[in-house]
Amino acid sequence: MGGAGSPEEKDPCVFPLEKPLRIALVCLHTSPGTDPGAGDAGGMNVVVRHQAEALGALGHTVTILTRRSSAAQPHRQRLAPRVTLQFLDAGPAVPVSKGEHEAFIGDFSAELAALEPYDIIHSHHWFSGMAALPVARTWGIPHVQSFHSIAAEDGSPLSAGERAESPGRMLGEAWLARESDSLVAISAAEAATISVRLGGRANRTSTVLPGVDSRLFSPARLRQPPASATTDGYVVVAARLQPLKGLDLAIHAIAALPQDRRPELVIAGDASVDYAGYVEELRQLAEGAGLSDIRFVGAQSHANLAELFRGARLVLVPSHSETYGLVALEAAASGVPVVASAAGGLREAVVDGITGLVLDSRDPQVWADAMAQILTDPTRAGELAQAAREHALRLDWTRSAASLVRVYRALLDEPIEARQHDRAVA
Incomplete structure (x- = not known):
């Protein structure tokens, strides 16, 4: 334990004293190393990368696993201390449309299964979960699922969510909600969608808010006036x-x-x-x-x-x-x-x-x-x-990562029989 006034005593969730974890974050269809807004890289990429870096800063070892989409991509790339981005071969090493990735799930899963086991697998988006959950079962470790977007019926308005752009998506998301050991939503709104649309279990669903780098994203010291009289900035x-x-x-x-x-x-x-x-x-x-x-x-x-x-x-x-x-x-x-x-x-x-x-x-x-x-x-x-x-x-990535660690440790401390029973009665 830390001494009086130590950081551990003030906030133990930010400075964990337990054994560091080996964590796999799976992002099959899009690389968190890509700039947001490019191709299919969006908010999910930002969340995964920054949570990974914050987990690394807390002392955990994190590997982000994604599909190789270019022959020029290395086997591994170091993103931060204790954080590695690793590319797995599944399908052609070229960019493809998002919906085509369903065909690569089996190959990606086989590549993942050939790796050394981790302590926990956290999948992001349904493609990733479909590939990783069977591997987690084989390894006997917990599987955590985050969706980041959930398909809506094709006849519903756009405001209800994304289209099921690949054939197995709606069934796959429902299966993952039922079979994963824990579901992590990014907002209360998403948690409600997981429950209502996918039948996700409330006792297995946690909301972990994202963070923001408030040093990088910071206000201008002096707000500049409009560039000209004919425009308003x-x-x-x-x-x-x-x-x-x-x-x-x-x-x-x-x-x-x-x-x-x-x-x-x-x-x-x-x-x-x-x-x-x-x-x-x-x-x-x-x-x-x-x-x-x-x-x-x-x-x-x-x-x-x-x-x-x-x-x-x-x-x-x-x-x-x-x-x-x-x-x-x-x-x-x-x-x-x-x-x-x-x-x-x-x-x-x-x-x-x-x-x-x-x-x-x-x-x-x-x-x-x-x-x-x-x-x-x-x-x-x-x-x-x-x-x-x-x-x-009030929101930063360290807090976000610490919330994830609490989810992970709760699963790891739980007897595997309890997780199996919970799935059986769902």
């Missing part, structure tokens, strides 16, 4: 470029603002293989809406995204569905108000009326009016910015 949308992210709404909402006080719209992110040509569709949409002040800057490194946010007047998150909406938290840490849709976990990432505005409507004029409230009122904008920063400071 810029607002940002940062996302994978696909219809689920609601970029059409952002374009129409900006176009609905008065032209003499209309900010530039900056879109950060790239289209994945599934949506090749989508950027051109968005350009044509903007042109049809009479919007000339629009700039596509592609996928951004975390450092560049932080700089982009720092100079923005607003960050827009118009998604149809978000399990949390990490971009909203990063904007908050940057001291920038957010205008977001009332979708899933965005109601938790943005405190409506305090750190930003959460809108139930998808009417572009409603969004334009909400933006105008902030853009035309510096005092109100300043209040939102300060509250947003304070909100973000």
